Amino acid sequence: MRRGKERETVVSLSGVGCTTASGKRILDGIDLDVRRGECVLIIGRSGSGKTTVTKCINGLIPSFESGIELEGQVRVCGLDPSACEMYELAEHVGSVFQNPKSQFFCLTSNDELAFGLETRGVPVDEIERRIEETVEALGAQRLVGRDVSTMSGGEKQSLVFASVDVAQPDVLVLDEPTANLDASSVRALHDEIAAVLAAGKSVVIAEHRLYFAADLADRAVLIEGGRIVREFSPEELFALSDKEREILGLRAVDPAEALKVEVGAAAGRAAGRSGHAAGDRAKAGSGLVLSSFTVARKGMPVFAPVDAAVPRGRVLGVLGENGAGKSTFLRGIAGLERGSLGEVSFDGTPLARKQCRRTAALVMQDVNHQLFSDSVWNECALAIGGRDDGEAASRVRELLGTLDLSGLEDVHPMALSGGQKQRLSIACALLSDRRLLLLDEPTSGLDFDRMVEVARLVRRLADDGACIVLVTHDLEFLNRCCDDVLELACAQGGNGGAHG
C-alpha cells in the first residue's frame, strides 16, 4: 500500500487559504502534497472544507467561484490553476462530482466516453483505442453502447468516472462521488478507482463514507474548520474506535460494519404472513397494512408481492438492490403508480389509489421538487390549506419550533440547507395531517452527525404516532432508527420476504 513514496509530487498546496466575499475563512493554511500514484482521502464533517480543497486542485477556485479569495500556492502537474486556462488544466486533472445526473453531455455512453478527447481534437482512431483500453482496465463493458437516459444513477456515475479516465489525466479528483449510490454501485466505483491507481494515476477523494475508500487510501487527512488537523495511515483509520470516529463526525471505516443489518430481530412482524403480524394488526388496529402489494409496469410486477404491517409508532426500513424497485414501492404506496396491485390499507380502511395520495406524504430523494412557495411560512400555509391565521398560525409556529426551523419563516425554501428542506417537507406533511410518512433515501450524502440527527427525528416522529416507511441504502442509518426491515426482491426472484 505504500505506493509512490519516492515518486514526484503531482499536486502541491502550500499555505492555501480561502476567504469568501463575506469574509468567512473556509480554508486556512492547507499544506498538502500528493505524489504520483498516491490515493489521498480527505475526510471530515460536511462544511469542514473538504470540497473546497478539491476545488483548489481542479481549478473551480478561482475560475468558477469569483467571490472567493485564494491565497498561498497551488501547483498541479506544474500548472498554476489560477493562471492557466481551464482546458489546459483539464488535460491533467479529471473531476467527478456528487450528482451523477448533471455531469454528462451526450445522450449515448460512447459519445460521452469520447467527449474529453474529442474537444482536444485527438484523432478518432486514437480516441477509440483509449476508450477500449479504459473499458478493459476498469471492467466497464456494461457501460458501452448505452442510451444514457436509461442508465441508473450508479451506472451514470461509473460512466462519468470512465469518461474522465479516458482522457488520461494524471490526477483524478472525486468530490463525494458515492453520495447518491447504493452498495453495489459503490463497490463498482471502488474497483474502478483501484484500477486507475494500479495504472499509476493519483486520486484525491473527499468523502465521509469511509468504508468505500479506506482500503484504497495511502493516507487520509482530516479537515476541521478549514484546517488539516490530523493525518491517518490506513492502519490508524481502521484502528479508530467507534467512539473516536463518531467524535470526529466520520462514518464507519470497515465495510463489514457499514454494510451490516442489525435490525433483523423484529423483522418477522413486518411480514403479514407470519404469525405475529395478525396479532399485531388486531392489537394496534392502526397503521399501514400491505397485502400482496406490488406495482406492475408494462404488465410485469416490478417487485415480488409484499405483505407487511407497519403499526403507528413503528418504522419500516426497505432495502434492495438498485433496480429492485425501492422507489417504485414507495411511489406505489403513495398512489403515484397506475399499476399498483394488491391492497393498501391505513388505520383499518382499504385505500383506493386517489385516497393513498391524500393519506401518505412522500419526502423525495430530491426534496427540491416538492417545495413550491416563496417562503417557509407560505409553504406551511399552503400545506395547511391556505390559512395562516389564529389557530393555524400557532400550529405552524409550534411545529417549526419542534423541527428546528424557527426564525426561518421568511427565508425562501431554496435558500435552506438540504436538511432544513427535508424538515420543511416533513413539516408540510404533518400540517396536512398525514400520518403515513414515506421517506426516499433521507440520508444520501449526509455526514455522521447529520445522519444521526435524521435518525433521531424519524424516531421522534414515530413516537408521536406517525407510521413511517423509509427506503435507504445507508445501513448505519437503518440500524439507528428502524424497527423492521423489508428486503425487496425482484419479481422474478421469488417473494419479497422479511430480512432475517
Next chain:
Amino acid sequence: MIGEGMTAAGPVPQGGTILGGRPRRGALALDPRTLMGVLLAASALAFMGKGVTAELCLVVAVGLLQTLCGHVRMALGFVAAYAALMGVLYVVFPHVGGAAATMFTISFTFARKIYLCLMTGALLVSDSSVHRISAALAKLKVPQSVLIPLTVTFRYFPTLKEEAAHIRDAMSLRSIPAGSRAECFVVPLVMSATSTADELSRAATCRGIENPAPSTDTERLSMRAADWAVLAISALAVAAVALFGGSA
C-alpha cells in the same frame, strides 16, 4: 446478490466501431449535411408556386427518399396524411362551405405549403442523433458558441421531462389550490434547471469544453456519391419547379 448484474459483460464493439457507427437501416445511409441540403431545397420550394402535379411528384419523391433511408413507416404515414389533406381540401371543403371550412382551409393550405419541409425535417431528426447533427454543423464551420448551447439544450430535454414528472407527482400528493398550480409547477422547475445548468457547466469546464482546438469528428462523417446524387436531384427539382413549376 450485491454486484450481480453490475458485472455482466456487455458487448464490446471491436476496433473502429465504437464511435460513429450506427445500424444501417435502408439502402441509403446519408450524411446529415445532405439531409440539411434537402431541407434547404424543400424550404426554397415552399416559397415557389407550383401545380398540384408537381407538388404530388415532390411529396412522392421525398417519400421515396425516406423509404430508401429505411424509414418505410414514416414515408407511408406522410404520403397517406398528404392524400387525406388533399382529399379534405379538394373534395370535402367545396361541399361543406361556410365559415368553418374557410377557417380550416387557411390552416390546411399552410400545412400543404410546408409539407415538404415537415417530411425532410422528420427524416433528418430521426435519421441522425443530436451528436451526429452537431458534428455535421461543426463540419459546416458553425462556430462553437452556437454549437455548445445547442448540444446542451438537447442534452437537457430528457432531464427536463424527468424533473417535470417528479414535480407533478409531488404536487398531486399535496392539496394545492387550482389558482396557484401553474406557479407551483414552474418555480421548482426553474430552480432545478438553474442548479443543473450550474453543475453541468462546471463539469463541462473541468473536462475542457473550452479547448479552442477544432473538435474531432468522432462520427466519421463523409460525403459519398449517394450524398452528392441526392443533393444534385434536389437542386434539379428546385430548378425545374422554378422554371416550369406553375404549369407542370
